[in-house]
Amino acid sequence: MAEHLELAPDELTDTSLLLEDHGADSLSRIDILAALEKEFRVTIDQSELERMVNIESVYAVVTEAAAR
Numbered sequence: 001m002a003e004h005l006e007l008a009p010d011e012l013t014d015t016s017l018l019l020e021d022h023g024a025d026s027l028s029r030i031d032i033l034a035a036l037e038k039e040f041r042v043t044i045d046q047s048e049l050e051r052m053v054n055i056e057s058v059y060a061v062v063t064e065a066a067a068r
Helices: 026-040 046-050 055-067
Strands: none
Touching (some): 026 046, 026 055
């Protein structure tokens, strides 16, 4: 995710907010979602973007998608 946001890995924490702290606009978040789907071989509905506000919530969404 840090790569998609053009951040150093240590700049991204589990609780830092993707939009407010790192400027992840809607296009960036869609790119992140697509990369996660490809990497983890899951399908994530775009409606889940609203929940994906930080690393912790992204992990939860990916975990739920993998369990389906």
